[in-house]
């Protein structure tokens with residue numbers, strides 16, 4: 329097993345489109361790194377460059393202590409699991425699993441042993457004599473996983489492996505993959521993983537660290553908790569979390585208790601903000617998660633007054649949509665604390681919890697409310 | 702009230718019967734028309750098979766295809782031919798032309814199509830345009846330059862002019878057909894094979910060729926049938942009788958006899974049909990899969 333380093337890696341496609349803009353990324357040995365981002369942000373391109381399926385037009389890719397830029401995929405010590413499984417349709421499961429080892433001319437008994445072990449781990453023993461078209465989606469994905477596992481690669485690459493499965497199966501496969509990763513670590517052969525997804529639940533639950541990408545740039549690399557609590561910029565803040573963080577333009581007046589003004593309404597943030605900002609004032613973007621936006625009576629002290637535009641009853645909680653001028657807010661309220669007399673069109677008070685407020689630079693979107701520690 | 706509740710099922714019942722009868726009548730008419738047209742199309746073939754069992758005298762005296770006194774004489778005499786060789790010899794010649802040609806076509810066209818469909822290389826667009834251009838070029842245009850070329854190399858009266866162009870992917874149609882088929886196949890499998898450590902050739906042999914099997918089989922079938930029926934090619938390049946394929950041998954019996962022995966000619970024509978038909982029916986399943994450009998189901 330090995331480390332993986334990308335050093336100012338660039339990709340310009342043949343048509344002149346620059347998909348990846350010099351990214352730097354280090355994945356530690358045995359680490360589960362998730363690449364996440366909106367569609368078209370070059371997650372697959374990055375992964376395919378690591379795999380060697382796409383040429384690298386700039387920078388260096390290191391796997392272990394080798395620069396692999398000019399190595400063919402088969403020589404890089406990687407294995408890849410594709411979104412639509414990409415099993416060889418004319419080969420039985422058994423041959424699908426052992427194809428890579430056969431090409432390497434491994435001895436027959438070793439191949440048999442490896443196949444038996446991998447199919448045991450993934451519980452696909454009874455499928456060994458089937459053709460891929462005779463498998464369900466979940467079974468096919470397990471075989472695809474087995475085909476990667478059997479090679480004992482330095483680095484595992486996954487490109488949205490679960491997105492073709494239904495929600496329930498996806499959840500169980502998610503657990504299966506993380507379990508497998510932990511198990512390999514416990515057995516003393518930790519697997520370095522790069523896992524591409526656009527599903528933030530997958531990203532948050534599976535990743536040791538998450539790399540958020542946008543338009544071929546890395547926006548932030550951090551563990552899930554940091555990403556959620558201390559997003560480096562407005563993009564990450566908006567991308568991670570459900571429902572999305574509220575991001576609205578506001579005016580900041582600093583002081584011992586800073587004052588935020590939006591649409592003519594001013595609120596004083598008494599706690600938890602002053603110490604995190606320094607020397608910032610003027611136009612900012614206010615960011616507050618729906619879960620940290622308290623719903624209070626209209627006209628309460630230090631609360632913004634908004635008009636309810638929609639109420640979504642989710643069972644255990646209620647999503648309250650409200651508007652101030654042209655700024656839309658969402659607040660999530662646990663059902664038992666929700667005032668059921670509230671109706672669409674009613675005025676309501678919204679009070680951001682000071683310690684959870686984020687302020688972003690109005691121009692470049694970087695987080696200006698993280699104390700420099 | 703009682704009446705009212707009971708009438709609807711009755712009328713709908715009658716309606717359904719009527720609809721069923723109408724569907725039946727329309728189906729009968731449709732199939733009769735189809736059968737009739739089909740019969741008109743195959744009648745010459747049926748007549749030929751029937752006539753091959755007639756005597757030469759009966760041939761033009763009765764329009765029916767059914768022989769009055771069936772005889773195998775046409776087959777016996779036809780097989781002997783008017784040359785020192787039996788018809789079997791010509792069959793072997795045909796096979797000797799066809800088999801290398803089919804194999805060469807399958808290999809070369811697959812290689813060329815794989816290159817065009819999966820790789821980027823300088824001049825690709827120009828080269829592909831050239832391939833398509835040869836597809837549009839009428840065959841006769843190239844006959845004379847080709848003849849002169851092969852004469853200068855000294856390949857006249859050998860099978861080489863028939864084999865070599867095909868073995869170099871000279872049949873643009875087949876290249877085009879395989880490219881189209883390949884385009885419908887997702888690349889993931891090939892990429893998975895490369896990640897598994899296969900080089901380009903191994904990927905081609907272990908992954909692409911099996912996926913392409915229906916298309917390649919269709920190519921082989923087409924090439925088999927077209928070569929079996931090819932008259933002009935052997936006529937131009939082959940001059941000694943002992944190298945004649947069946948298409949030329951059939952014509953031979955027309956040339957040399959003063960009163961044409963039509964029953965012999967027809968008998969041998971029937972035999973000539975058999976290989977193509979057999980091969981077609983054996984490979985029918987793949988053939989249809991191949992020309993209906995499906996690729997791989999998801």
Ligand SMILES: Nc1ncnc2c1ncn2[C@@H]1O[C@H](COP(=O)(O)OP(=O)(O)OP(=O)(O)O)[C@@H](O)[C@H]1O
Pocket residue numbers: 341342343345347366367368369370371372373374526
């Ligand atoms: N072969 C190509 N030629 C030119 N541009 C390409 C090519 N492949 C991808 N792109 C472009 O590169 C960008 C990144 O594509 P990529 O497939 O890496 O996105 P992604 O993050 O994987 O998206 P998704 O979540 O939809 O899979 C996109 O804007 C895409 O249009």
Ligand SMILES: [Mg+2]
Pocket residue numbers: 371372373
């Ligand atoms: Mg992708």
